[in-house]
Amino acid sequence: MKLKTIIGTALLAGTCALPASAQIGEQRHNLSVGINGGINLNSVSFSPRVRQSNLMGINGGLTARYISEKYFSMICGAQIELNFSQHGWDEFYQDYPELQYTRKMNYIEIPFLAHLAFGKDRGLQFFVHAGPQIGFFLGDSYTISGDWDNYTGITVEQHDKAVDNKFDYGITGGAGVELRTKAGNFLVEGRYYYALSDFYSSTKKDYFSRSAHGVITAKITYLFDLRK
Structure with a gap:
């Protein structure tokens, strides 16, 4: 089994075990749900290398959180x-500005995150997120000139x-601030995702090894409490 597969499996198991293992301290049962939305700055780690600049994309969906x-x-x-x-990625060649290639790739993603926060129950909190993430490739498009x-x-x-491999997995983490009010909880966060999987086949006979x-x-997230 490849090392990156072992790491991904271990992180997934560790995050899923978090609520069960955290049984010390002041118990809470706070369930919140809401929506999130933001912007991605994308690049792809290719081997052999492909010159590129960051490609902007959208990111948004549903969020559920449980404070234990x-x-x-x-x-x-x-x-x-x-x-x-x-x-996706946006190829950039400074010496050849007439060459342009952009590939946009759409995914459904599910991050499983440990949530650790410091601050007041009502007011401002600082938080950290970390855990595994999986994704499912939906489709892509490109422009070339x-x-x-x-x-x-x-x-x-x-x-x-x-795309050869439509299942994507890796690790993600970030930090941000949360404002907790009577009208709901407002989160602003920066996050980084590092894929452990390759979307092209990477056997010895394939061109790309990475x-x-x-x-x-x-991203910005809005959550409202279902259970306090």
Whole structure:
């Protein structure tokens, strides 16, 4: 079994076990649901390397969070999301500005997050999120311009290649602030996703040995309490 598969499985198991193992401290049963939305800055880690700049995409969906306890000053819980997310890459060659290629890839993503927060029950809190994430490829589109056949030394194998692996997985984490009010909870967060899987086949006979997403996300979330 590959090392990245072992890491992904261990993180998933650890996050899912969080609510069951956190049985010390002041018990709470706070269930909240809501919506989230934001922007992705995408790139792809290719080997051999493909020159690129960050590609902007949208990210948004549903959020559910359960706070299980407060241990001293730390608030502990778990969060899960169901999001539509745009990934991909935008190729950039400074010496050849006439060459342009952009690939947009759509996914349904499910992050499983440990939620650790510090602050007041009513007011401002600082929080950290970390855990595994899985995704399911929906489809893609691309735009291309320029006569790529007239240039040598530029990798183009990725242009006409279809996605081989439609299941994506990796680790994600971030931090942010939450404002807790009577009208609901408002969260602003920055997050990074590092894919452990490749969307192109990466056997010895394949051209790419690495083709994995890297995503910086800025998002806003609104949650309202179903149970306090």
